[in-house]
Amino acid sequence: MLEIFKEICLDRNSAAPLYQQLFEILREMIENGRLLHDTRLPSIREFARLLGVNQVTVVTAFRHLEENGFANSRSGSGTYVAGLLQRLPAKAENPLLQDELYPQAENSFMQNDQILINENTINFASATPTSDLFPVDNFKIVLNEVLDRDKGNAFSYHESQGFLPLRESITGLIAKDRLDFSVEDINIISGAQQGIDIIAKALIHPGDCIMTESPTYTGAVAVFKSRNAQLVDVAMQPGGPDMNLLEYTVKKYRPKFMYTIPSFQNPTSYSYTNEKRKALLGLADRYDFFIVEDDYVSDLDFDHQGYLPLKALDARGRVILIKSFSKLFMPGLRLGFMVVPPQLSQDLLTAKHTTDISTSGLVQRAFDLYIRKGYWNSHFDFMYKIYKTRYEKMTDALDKYLPSTCSCIKPGGGLNIWISLPAGFHVTNLLHMAAASDIAFAPGTIFHTGNTPDAANNLRLSFAAVQTDKIEAGLEKLCSLIGRLSSTIYPSSNTPVF
Ligand SMILES: Cc1ncc(COP(=O)(O)O)c(C=O)c1O
Structure with a gap:
């Protein structure tokens, strides 16, 4: 049994029932990444003995975990921590597959575990501008003028x-x-x-x-x-x-x-x-x-x-x-x-x-x-300024928050920053934890054509679709999740070998 379960302590004097307390403790461990996707929970008998409670208490806590999408039972094998994305569809509105990641549908990760976004998501996954930046008014002027000028020929x-x-x-x-x-x-x-x-x-x-x-x-x-x-x-x-x-x-x-x-x-x-x-x-x-x-x-x-x-x-x-x-x-x-x-x-x-x-x-x-x-030239200047500001916010925030176990090269342009993560880092777990905190990014694996060895250890952070004032908070959160997950690979915080 993992040491982490031995830390669990239930309060017999609390008004909250024991099963409820156990459920809340496990839920929190899953949400903050201490219990990772696919971790096997102790058996009902083991857990009841460890906590000194009736087996029904454990059964009820597990049932609540399952009902809320935090765990799955596998017949004959036990109860496992679920991927957090499994409980996101209820609040998700737009699957990310709306943009350029779509053609990788054969990648089982994207197909079965789609990255989902909702109106609160800080979306570092999409490299496409959001519709609030579209020059609709000026385009309407030219459309009307073309219709008046060219009539049916258009x-x-x-x-x-x-x-x-x-x-x-x-x-x-x-x-x-x-x-x-x-x-x-x-x-x-x-x-x-x-x-x-x-x-x-x-x-x-x-x-x-x-x-x-x-x-x-x-x-x-x-x-x-x-x-x-x-x-x-x-x-x-x-x-x-x-x-x-x-x-x-x-x-x-x-x-x-x-x-x-x-x-x-x-x-x-x-x-x-x-x-x-x-x-x-x-x-x-x-x-x-x-x-x-x-x-x-x-x-x-x-x-x-x-x-x-x-x-x-x-x-x-x-x-x-x-x-x-x-x-x-x-x-x-x-x-x-x-x-x-x-x-x-x-x-x-x-x-x-x-x-x-x-x-x-x-x-x-x-x-x-x-x-x-001349609308194109002024629109270009407008977009350039916005993207440049976002780029600078991104690089400043990464300087501040990116754990030293990771690295990135400042490209000086474009819409993406490519982050290299330490060997052994589980990008899938990060994706799940970030989604639970309403942050999306694109895992590096989906861009690899097959032969490159470090396929699992990158992520792409795009800033085209993130409001400028959300960038710092989003990266601070994401980087703290990266730090937390890195410490599960390198608990003594020794510098890893890349
Ligand atoms: C490198 C690259 N080429 C082409 C495209 C497709 O662009 P378009 O919308 O012009 O078809 C994309 C879209 O994301 C892209 O990233």
Whole structure:
């Protein structure tokens, strides 16, 4: 029997019945993490003897634990502490699977133990802006103007490549990133996810090898798997993957393309140095593969590191750049674009056409006007300031509260911070305890494609969906839970070996 049960002391002089006292003590131990998920409680006979009470007292306390979702009895085996998420559905309103974590549904952890959020949740799990930040008023102005100006034309089929004036506006937007392209090079897509899907549809034949970083964006992995691609990965590191290892992997597997998120990568927020960007392009040339560059937040460069898009360095037409507007604008609008090398242009257009013919004409026309009226630039400045403030709050709070057994690298931009936890740390238990305190985060495991050994020991903290004034309190609480759980692995608080 665990020592912890020997600490339990019931008060025979109290007005509260003994079973009630036992229930409350065990409930508290479970809620504050002293009794972890799946811990076996002592048998009824053992417990009754230990506490000097009637067995009925223990049976009744266990029944209350079960009725309140704190424990499960397993026939022939005993009573076990339940995962705290099992009692959350009653108050949860929106399962987190509404956003980018969704494609990992085959991960049994996500399927059976969905992270649930409610209106009180401090949500460090979602890397998507909340709807209070959406520029609804200005978008209404441009929508109305488009309807008055274009009438029914706004609702006809549009070119698969995209509404020409919008492509023109986009060439202007990207010029500041040293991306000097013409309307012929731009394809409008219904979100970056569709871009990944179209590329996979056009380029992957069953059995083709696709290379990714690990960990990486789950939505891309799901697409490549759906095309029966063989996936290989290289470990993502601060500054970008080890290029020798990357070259070795390319030589061995000869990928059709590499899917990469070179700036503020999802989930790690690490970025390739400019040297590694050039080296990657060199390898693409030498070993004849394409690069799919997913740029979902490179503009959020708070420390002005000035990373160059791979596409800006792409002299030989190796790179397909995908750019999303979801993290800065309104994700439900479903809008993004690709910059496509000429030799892939026709194949990608055919794939787009067979997917949805064209992205909504009304949305494209409205967004074009939104850019032309200067609303985009001011909205970008507004979002940049908010995210920068949140980023600074996050890093300040982590400096203050993150236990010394953990580490993180300040990425200087993006929307996520990747925390490394000590070896042996149970992220699942933390997830349960945090959920009970109305805090959500994304466990690192869901982003791993398979080969990286430290898969269980990271978590991704996003700040896109957390109100600025909730960040410090949320991280203080989360870090104290991390500290408490770490002390169950390293009770003597010796520094662990990573
Ligand atoms: C790295 C990355 N790429 C693409 C997407 C999908 O973006 P969109 O909403 O533009 O389809 C996401 C969404 O979270 C993402 O994190």
